[in-house]
Amino acid sequence: MLKQIEGSQAMAQAIALCRPEVICAYPITPQTHIVEGVGALVKTGDLENCEFINVESEFAALSVAIGASAAGARAYTATASQGLLFMAEAVYNAAGLGLPIVMTLGNRAIGAPINIWNDHSDAMAMRDAGWIQLFAETNQEAVDLHILAFRLAEELSMPVMVCVDGFILTHAVERVDIPDQAQVDAFLPPYDPVQVLDPEHPASIGAMVGPEAFTEVRFLAHYKQQQALRLIPAFSGELAKAFGRASGGVLRTYRTEDAETVVVAMGSVCGTIKDVVDEMRDEGAKIGVVSLVSYRPFPVEELRRILAPAKNVVVVEKSIAVGVGGPLADNIDGALRNLDGRPKLHSAIAGLGGRPITRASLRRLFHTAVENPWQGAHFLDLNEHAVGREIHRVRKIRRSGSTAENILRQLAAANPLPPG
Amino acid sequence: MTQAKTLQPEEARQKLKFYQKGTFTVGNRLVSEEERSVQASEDRSNALTSGHRACQGCGEALGARYAIDAAMRATDSDLIAVNATGCLEVFTTPYPETSWQLPWLHSLFGNAAAVATGVAAAMRVKKKKTRVIAQGGDGGTTDIGFQCLSGMFERNDDVLYICYDNEGYMNTGVQRSSATPPAARTATTPAVGPSPGNVFGTGKFLPKIAVAHNIPYVATATVADLHDLERKVVKAMSIHGARYIQINVPCPLGWGAASCDTIKLARLAVESGLYPIFEAEHGRVTQARKIRKQVPVREYLILQKRFAHLFRDGVDDPRVARLQAICDAHIAEYGLLGEDNEV
Ligand SMILES: Cc1ncc(C[n+]2csc(CCOP(=O)(O)OP(=O)(O)O)c2C)c(N)n1
Numbered sequence: 001m002l003k004q005i006e007g008s009q010a011m012a013q014a015i016a017l018c019r020p021e022v023i024c025a026y027p028i029t030p031q032t033h034i035v036e037g038v039g040a041l042v043k044t045g046d047l048e049n050c051e052f053i054n055v056e057s058e059f060a061a062l063s064v065a066i067g068a069s070a071a072g073a074r075a076y077t078a079t080a081s082q083g084l085l086f087m088a089e090a091v092y093n094a095a096g097l098g099l100p101i102v103m104t105l106g107n108r109a110i111g112a113p114i115n116i117w118n119d120h121s122d123a124m125a126m127r128d129a130g131w132i133q134l135f136a137e138t139n140q141e142a143v144d145l146h147i148l149a150f151r152l153a154e155e156l157s158m159p160v161m162v163c164v165d166g167f168i169l170t171h172a173v174e175r176v177d178i179p180d181q182a183q184v185d186a187f188l189p190p191y192d193p194v195q196v197l198d199p200e201h202p203a204s205i206g207a208m209v210g211p212e213a214f215t216e217v218r219f220l221a222h223y224k225q226q227q228a229l230r231l232i233p234a235f236s237g238e239l240a241k242a243f244g245r246a247s248g249g250v251l252r253t254y255r256t257e258d259a260e261t262v263v264v265a266m267g268s269v270c271g272t273i274k275d276v277v278d279e280m281r282d283e284g285a286k287i288g289v290v291s292l293v294s295y296r297p298f299p300v301e302e303l304r305r306i307l308a309p310a311k312n313v314v315v316v317e318k319s320i321a322v323g324v325g326g327p328l329a330d331n332i333d334g335a336l337r338n339l340d341g342r343p344k345l346h347s348a349i350a351g352l353g354g355r356p357i358t359r360a361s362l363r364r365l366f367h368t369a370v371e372n373p374w375q376g377a378h379f380l381d382l383n384e385h386a387v388g389r390e391i392h393r394v395r396k397i398r399r400s401g402s403t404a405e406n407i408l409r410q411l412a413a414a415n416p417l418p419p420g
Numbered sequence: 421m422t423q424a425k426t427l428q429p430e431e432a433r434q435k436l437k438f439y440q441k442g443t444f445t446v447g448n449r450l451v452s453e454e455e456r457s458v459q460a461s462e463d464r465s466n467a468l469t470s471g472h473r474a475c476q477g478c479g480e481a482l483g484a485r486y487a488i489d490a491a492m493r494a495t496d497s498d499l500i501a502v503n504a505t506g507c508l509e510v511f512t513t514p515y516p517e518t519s520w521q522l523p524w525l526h527s528l529f530g531n532a533a534a535v536a537t538g539v540a541a542a543m544r545v546k547k548k549k550t551r552v553i554a555q556g557g558d559g560g561t562t563d564i565g566f567q568c569l570s571g572m573f574e575r576n577d578d579v580l581y582i583c584y585d586n587e588g589y590m591n592t593g594v595q596r597s598s599a600t601p602p603a604a605r606t607a608t609t610p611a612v613g614p615s616p617g618n619v620f621g622t623g624k625f626l627p628k629i630a631v632a633h634n635i636p637y638v639a640t641a642t643v644a645d646l647h648d649l650e651r652k653v654v655k656a657m658s659i660h661g662a663r664y665i666q667i668n669v670p671c672p673l674g675w676g677a678a679s680c681d682t683i684k685l686a687r688l689a690v691e692s693g694l695y696p697i698f699e700a701e702h703g704r705v706t707q708a709r710k711i712r713k714q715v716p717v718r719e720y721l722i723l724q725k726r727f728a729h730l731f732r733d734g735v736d737d738p739r740v741a742r743l744q745a746i747c748d749a750h751i752a753e754y755g756l757l758g759e760d761n762e763v
Pocket residue numbers: 089480505506507508529530556557558559560561584586588589590591592597
């Protein structure tokens with residue numbers, strides 16, 4: 001049914017349609033509306049056969065999900081930013097135990113300095129934990145990816161994180177088509193665990209494993225993720241048939257056929273980038289974009305195939321691996337490894353801590369990449385004046401104080417409040 | 421003895437006046453049929469079976485075996501156990517072997533209570549009667565698992581949490597935990613310098629904190645009285661909601677004690693007043709296990725190398741008296757001297 005609805009509420013309804021049996025969550029902006037939404041559906045009885053547990057931390061939230069999943073229940077949780085870090089140990093554990101938990105991540109920056117706005121640093125912090133990570137471009141896709149996530153998780157017995165841009169998606173009210181229960185039931189069979197805590201067939205789960213088998217265990221986790229590269233498009237195809245719209249896939253291309261410049265990005269920013277691509281195409285530029293849905297597993301072959309013919313690849317990402325550069329750019333670089341006549345790679349860091357990524361800035365970026373390429377990571381719309389002054393100040397004064405506050409002070413001095 | 425047979429088991433325990441020398445611990449021969457420990461019985465579930473890698477004389481292995489078997493009996497073996505990281509987890513499950521004969525899950529060090537909450541929630545939603553136990557060492561319970569435990573208590577989740585208290589982080593090589601007694605030598609409170617061993621005035625007694633959560637049932641127990649331990653586990657399993665049992669389990673390796681002294685040390689910990697054995701329901705202490713004859717704490721301390729620095733050069737360190745004062749305070753607080761009856 002078509003609805004004009006807040007992204008979080010739409011996701012909550014989609015999650016409820018997946019008939020989760022145990023939901024546990026701890027509040028953190030911008031995830032709150034999602035769990036409040038499903039919580040209310042449990043409380044009213046609209047979502048039957050479901051336990052909603054208010055836990056005391058994110059670490060407990062995911063731990064409750066681990067217990068519930070190991071005991072054969074379909075388990076769901078959601079978090080963001082600091083919350084994901086607080087549960088980090090359990091994030092790895094859920095994957096290691098092969099438990100098909102689905103978690104929404106309302107992507108948000110990680111502090112300090114504390115910041116509630118959107119970027120992808122939280123997802124990146126857990127990118128190697130063994131979870132599948134899918135990024136939604138729109139709220140429609142967020143709805144569809146949640147439904148796909150449960151199917152994928154349970155098929156592979158592996159947890160799935162659905163990454164949705166905080167505020168930009170979670171708090172945006174827009175038109176979303178929410179499937180009905182029969183459609184979801186037809187797509188998502190009841191959870192049939194590969195192993196379960198059952199007094200009739202007692203098993204020990206989570207035993208100690210030494211060097212004689214650890215490599216094999218990890219290899220198989222990697223192998224399973226490679227299987228997901230095949231399953232994600234297959235399930236997305238099924239969904240497209242059932243719902244009459246295309247969502248998911250490991251990636252989507254837009255005007256890349258003859259493109260000399262291909263932009264790669266994840267999440268909601270792909271919408272803005274497509275607008276810029278359209279404008280530049282109108283001006284005769286051969287430019288296209290790849291919206292990467294599946295960051296883990298990383299679709300190396302697919303990316304290689306699409307990017308190989310390009311002259312320039314521009315990676316726009318909302319995270320920074322401090323001391324190295326852009327993690328997505330590094331992964332794309334890896335995908336192009338040893339390719340003859342490979343395209344040049346240009347890495348841009350954008351939208352950190354919620355900074356708007358504007359069409360004008362993107363246009364400039366894409367032009368510069370071709371005409372006057374930079375080395376290393378470029379920080380889009382960096383206030384060079386402010387960082388220059390701060391670097392200078394820190395050099396001069398030993399007790400130079402907090403960088404964050406000094407930058408804010410500079411900004412305040414540059415833009416004083418009107419008098420009165 | 422013939423008189424005991426005519427009494428109900430619960431009643432019999434209260435009224436029996438036969439006890440091992442100097443204690444109220446009732447031997448197997450002296451109790452009614454229904455009350456006897458059944459370690460030799462073919463029906464025993466042996467939920468923690470032989471072949472595990474615990475040290476000789478490990479109190480934790482003994483405590484776990486009796487606690488879980490009692491719970492298995494009480495639940496008709498319809499039971500799932502969640503285990504925190506620690507000695508019990510490591511010595512029972514060296515991959516690909518396991519000593520557990522019930523469904524058993526190990527996730528992490530600090531989350532056993534929350535994982536158990538999840539298992540219990542799954543049972544509820546699936547309309548199964550299966551009961552859930554979480555278990556861990558003192559470190560996994562009083563320190564790193566404390567937040568999850570308090571959350572589980574506060575929500576009154578249907579989980580029995582059993583803490584095997586060996587007063588230190590044994591699995592990682594005997595470091596101090598918040599359950600390590602004052603003066604004790606551990607790897608992180610070495611017996612060196614002007615105040616050797618663990619600091620006085622630190623640490624916590626989790627059972628009291630559990631009682632403060634007003635949960636339906638809290639008890640302490642000891643491997644020196646397996647009847648009492650089994651009874652408490654059975655009682656706990658007759659109740660729904662959050663329950664907590666903390667069992668004092670001597671660790672020969674960590675305490676520097678002889679393997680054959682495990683039960684003796686557990687008994688002396690009780691009889692000295694150092695480890696009060698009591699029960700509480702809904703926030704109120706309902707029963708304390710009496711001490712027939714208080715034993716000076718010195719007798720307990722001197723058997724353990726972790727306290728050896730208190731007895732150097734044949735002179736008692738003044739801190740022995742401070743430990744004695746702690747024992748005396750426990751005796752006063754819980755009314756441990758006198759006849760065995762309800763508080
Ligand atoms: C998060 C985390 N920190 C530290 C450890 C290391 N560790 C494993 S077992 C253990 C000690 C366990 O002590 P306790 O809970 O008292 O159980 P015991 O071994 O004494 O029975 C420690 C510190 C860990 N596994 N996980």
